[in-house]
Amino acid sequence: MVRKSASGRIGIADVAVKAGVSHATVSRVMNGNFTVDPEIAARVRAAAVELKYQPNPVGRSLALGxxxxxxxxxxxxxxxxxxxxxxxxxxxxxxxxxxxxxxxxxxxxxxxxxxxxxxxxxxxxxxxxxxxxxxxxxxxxxxxxxxxxxxxxxxxxxxxxxxxxDYGQGVQDIAEHLVDLGHTRLAFLAGPPRSASNNLRLQGLEAFKAAHPQVEVTMLEGGSDFDAGHGAVDAVLESGATGILAFNDLVAMGLMSGLHERGLDVPGDISVTGFDDIPFAKYTTPTLTTAAVPxxxxxxxxxxxxxxxxxxxxxxxxxxxxxPKLEVRASTGPAKAARTAVHG
Amino acid sequence: MVRKSASGRIGIADVAVKAGVSHATVSRVMNGNFTVDPEIAARVRAAAVELKYQPNPVGRSLALGxxxxxxxxxxxxxxxxxxxxxxxxxxxxxxxxxxxxxxxxxxxxxxxxxxxxxxxxxxxxxxxxxxxxxxxxxxxxxxxxxxxxxxxxxxxxxxxxxxxxDYGQGVQDIAEHLVDLGHTRLAFLAGPPRSASNNLRLQGLEAFKAAHPQVEVTMLEGGSDFDAGHGAVDAVLESGATGILAFNDLVAMGLMSGLHERGLDVPGDISVTGFDDIPFAKYTTPTLTTAAVPxxxxxxxxxxxxxxxxxxxxxxxxxxxxxPKLEVRASTGPAKAARTAVHG
DNA sequence: GCAGCCTGAGAAAACGCTTTCTGAGGCAAG
DNA sequence: CTTGCCTCAGAAAGCGTTTTCTCAGGCTGC
Known part of the structure; x- marks a missing residue:
């Protein structure tokens, strides 16, 4: 017959009764207040252990705020x-x-x-x-x-x-990387329209376009998951871009998967980049060039x-x-020579 | 001068004062108790809205248990x-x-x-x-x-x-699948030693071995993440097994990645299976044969x-x-020896 | 017109704890 | 020997709710 309170759970009152002291003293002991006689403290602790008493956090929260x-x-x-x-x-x-x-x-x-x-x-x-x-x-x-x-x-x-x-800077770093590889036609596979981080990416791209007027950057609708990337294959191919900046790694993976199904080679035919550097980015095939966010x-x-x-x-x-830190892996490579040749 | 309580946050008392009623009545109104005069209820509600009163969940929790x-x-x-x-x-x-x-x-x-x-x-x-x-x-x-x-x-x-x-059944299904493909030398890349689900897999494998005495099943130490799989490449190759059951998809992906680095083909040289069917399993290269757990x-x-x-x-x-439901994808294929034999 | 019922709102207890307040007892100093 | 301080434990007041209990006032029914 341990329990006294109707709730079934043993509370501070039970310990107090068992140790023959007041609630206040039990509370003091439980909170390491040293203004309690060691002998009494020991008795309280023993009672607490025996009753398996654990303070109720809700009561505690209310009192402590x-x-x-x-x-x-x-x-x-x-x-x-x-x-x-x-x-x-x-x-x-x-x-x-x-x-x-x-x-x-x-x-x-x-x-x-x-x-x-x-x-x-x-x-x-x-x-x-x-x-x-x-x-x-x-x-x-x-x-x-x-x-x-x-x-x-x-x-x-x-x-x-x-x-x-700084998604804006990250996306610029990625774009620079693609340009360095000889890509002149890029496409951005955007994230959810109202997403704040997507807006930052867009701002970064604007800055990039201002600095590189010769590079064509197509904006494509996308999303934030695998399926968004997978479903964007057609749009990507239509754009004629050779360097694709996906909104994030998930989208990039979906896109690569879709391109693979179409028999296209990444990065041979098209380079793809992600964003975030999620753990899986290291293990895709090819491994994904992305911007690592800690x-x-x-x-x-x-x-x-x-x-x-x-x-x-x-x-x-x-x-x-x-x-973000640019992580160059295997999903990006030199722009296809053939396309540049067609250009001239 | 809205706040009355010292805590800074407005409480039920403030609303009561503002509406000219008691705490109890405010509580009743807030909880949709209909034994309150509609006119008073409206007054309380107005006061609550005006003060932006939101009940304190901690007090509520204590009272309600x-x-x-x-x-x-x-x-x-x-x-x-x-x-x-x-x-x-x-x-x-x-x-x-x-x-x-x-x-x-x-x-x-x-x-x-x-x-x-x-x-x-x-x-x-x-x-x-x-x-x-x-x-x-x-x-x-x-x-x-x-x-x-x-x-x-x-x-x-x-x-x-x-x-x-039922990890035991799942692992048996996978093993059967590999045997059906002609594999006679299997290896299990185990999970954490003290893991309960790993034990279930081991029990399943015992049942499998009893039913297929002709199949050799090697037990290898592993883990539960990418690195465990990646680090197990040597052990896997030493085992001479052609069908590898990884503890889970993560381990399988790590293993495939390691095998790829060694220039080995999956499933051409070795078949690899995972477990769980995490979202990424559909997007690995090759896509991962696994047991899907809902x-x-x-x-x-x-x-x-x-x-x-x-x-x-x-x-x-x-x-x-x-x-678990067996999901056959591209990481498993006919055993090498079997294929050669058929061709010869 | 009055006893008793019902409606509805306030007072107060309860939830389980912490902490301030209070007061009893021991001890040192004058 | 008394005063006053100090220590330490119990009493009680919160913390912010809900809910029971209580009671005032308006009804119904006789």
């Missing part, structure tokens, strides 16, 4: 990029005793807002990956979500650090920024910018 | 299998208004126990993927974790459903089982067994 939990909102848990961010975040947070609550918005921007609010209320802080949300809405809700760290978005709201990957590290940094905010420390870095 | 959150413990968030389970679970739970708290044990079995307990206390139920935990320990802690759903483990504890993939669906089912437990419904199915 903190949950030791952070939330993360991602647009798609199936996307390797967000999986990696989640992984880095979770690992880093766990190191400091924090847990992660996930919220998947399934690419629905209206969900992003609601989920962010709900998640935030249950947690001590929030990491927000909301590529679809409008700037206006982000601006609107950001203050109420603090402590908040943004991924690949920025906001004017004070005290909201952003971790952004994405797990980004998740880790997100935690460090959030931790500083939670602890009310002055964040030394109000945000960070990550430079 | 539920958190609307479930936990999942996974051994490795980098593993596509667990990512898929998480995805399926999260999606299904979200549909019912539940959130998911994740705990990554990083393959450390002692962590599994602690994390499971901690996660469970914060949640209304738990999904446990703990392949490394000993049976004894699982047996010990399972009762205290209920409502609990196990993945790929079973326990004698009552009311703890298990969702298990893993996202498994995560979804985990939620349904857990939901039944939480709601105290009689779970019609105390657990389920999933049969």
């Amino acid at each position: 903190k949950t030791d939990t952070i939330g993360i909102v991602v647009p798609d848990l199936a996307n390797p990029t967000f999986q990696a961010i989640l992984r880095g975040l979770s690992r880093a947070a766990a190191q400091d005793g924090y847990r992660v609550l996930i919220a998947d918005s399934f690419e629905v921007s209206s969900e992003e807002t609601i989920l962010a609010g709900e998640a935030r209320r249950r947690c001590d802080g929030l990491v927000l990956c909301a590529p679809r949300m409008s700037d206006a809405e982000l601006e609107e809700i950001a203050p109420s979500l603090r402590p908040l760290v943004l991924i690949n978005r920025t906001t004017a709201a004070a005290g909201v650090p952003s971790l952004v990957v 994405i797990t590290e980004l998740g880790e940094q997100a935690w460090h920024q959030l931790r500083a905010l939670i602890r009310n420390e002055e964040s030394d870095a109000p945000g960070s910018r990550y430079q | 539920k958190t609307d959150t479930i936990g999942i413990v996974v051994p490795d968030l980098a593993n596509p299998t667990f990512q898929a389970i998480l995805r399926g679970l999260s999606r299904a739970a979200a549909q019912d208004g539940y959130r998911v708290l994740i705990a990554d044990s990083f393959e450390v079995s002692s962590e599994e126990t602690i994390l499971a307990g901690e996660a469970r206390r914060r949640c209304d139920g738990l999904v446990l993927c703990a392949p490394r935990m000993s049976d004894a320990e699982l047996e010990e802690i399972a009762p205290s974790l209920r409502p609990l759903v196990l993945i790929n483990r079973t326990t004698a504890a009552a009311g703890v459903p298990s969702l298990v993939v 893993i996202t669906e498994l995560g979804e089912q985990a939620w349904h089982q857990l939901r039944a437990l939480i709601r105290n419904e009689e779970s019609d199915a105390p657990g389920s067994r999933y049969q």
Whole structure:
């Protein structure tokens, strides 16, 4: 007959009774408060062990006003990029005793807002990956979500650090690489139209076009997954481009798969590049030239920024910018001589 | 001057004051209790909207004794299998208004126990993927974790459903497939030694060997990731086997990559199979023959089982067994010797 | 016209913890 | 020997909700 409380679970009261002390004393002992007589403390600890007492985190959270939990909102848990961010975040947070609550918005921007609010209320802080949300809405809700760290978005709201990957620069590096290989007709297989990171890529391409007026860059509609790439084969071939910049590695892999089915050689006939350098990029055939983003590290940094905010420390870095690193592998090669010959 | 409580956040008390009613009435209105005068209810709602009042979930959880959150413990968030389970679970739970708290044990079995307990206390139920935990320990802690759903483990504890993939049958199906192709020397590139699912595969192989005494099956040490496969090339070649059953798709991909580097042809020289049918398996070169596990669906089912437990419904199915489905693709082909013999 | 019922709202208890406040007892100093 | 400080444990007040309990007032029914 151990249990006293009706809930069935043993609580602080049970331990107090068993040890013959007050609730307060049990709490003090459990929290390592040393203003308790060692002998009594030992008795309490013994009782706690015997009853297998474990403090109820909900009660604790209510009293302390903190949950030791952070939330993360991602647009798609199936996307390797967000999986990696989640992984880095979770690992880093766990190191400091924090847990992660996930919220998947399934690419629905209206969900992003609601989920962010709900998640935030249950947690001590929030990491927000909301590529679809409008700037206006982000601006609107950001203050109420603090402590908040943004991924690949920025906001004017004070005290909201952003971790952004410089997709614009990355895409320029890739384009330069293709030009160096002799390609003069490029095509960009775009991501989701309203995606923030897609816009950054487009800006990068504009800069690239300004710097290389002689290079033709065709814009093609795409998406963010295998199927988008696989389904874009026709459009790619029609464009006549010999160097294809896919929105990300997934799209690139889908495209390569489709090109392979058509009997085309990569990079012999067409060079293909990805973005992100997901783990699988090293193992495709041919291995994929891409721009590596230290994405797990980004998740880790997100935690460090959030931790500083939670602890009310002055964040030394109000945000960070990550430079993708060009990874040249086997999916890119010299432009086909025949095509250039036809040109003349 | 809206805020009254010291915490800064507006609470039920602020709304009560603003609407000129008691806390109780506000609570009733917020929870759709209809024993409130419509006019008063409207006034409360107006006040709530104006103050942007959102109930504090922690206080709510304490009062209600539920958190609307479930936990999942996974051994490795980098593993596509667990990512898929998480995805399926999260999606299904979200549909019912539940959130998911994740705990990554990083393959450390002692962590599994602690994390499971901690996660469970914060949640209304738990999904446990703990392949490394000993049976004894699982047996010990399972009762205290209920409502609990196990993945790929079973326990004698009552009311703890298990969702298990029949890895044994799957591995037999794959082996049969290779034998049908004329392979007589097989090798199994094993997973982590203490992994429960690896043991199931080994049992399946024993059954297979008993049924096919003429087939030689070599056991090789492996692991569960790319590198394990990539690093096993030498051992695979030494074994002289022509049909390799890799622990999972990742290992298979690593192995194929290594074989490719050695100038060997898959499936011309050696046939390679995976397990799981992760999304990338369709896009490797050659595409990977594997055993498909409906893993996202498994995560979804985990939620349904857990939901039944939480709601105290009689779970019609105390657990389920999933049969992998052989997916024959291009990484397996006729055994070299057999082909030569036929031609000669 | 009054007893009793019903409706509906406020007071207060409960959830499980932390922490401040209070006060009893021991001890040192005057 | 008394005053006052200090130590340490218990009482009680939060934390923000929900829910039971209580009770006032308006009805119905006789």
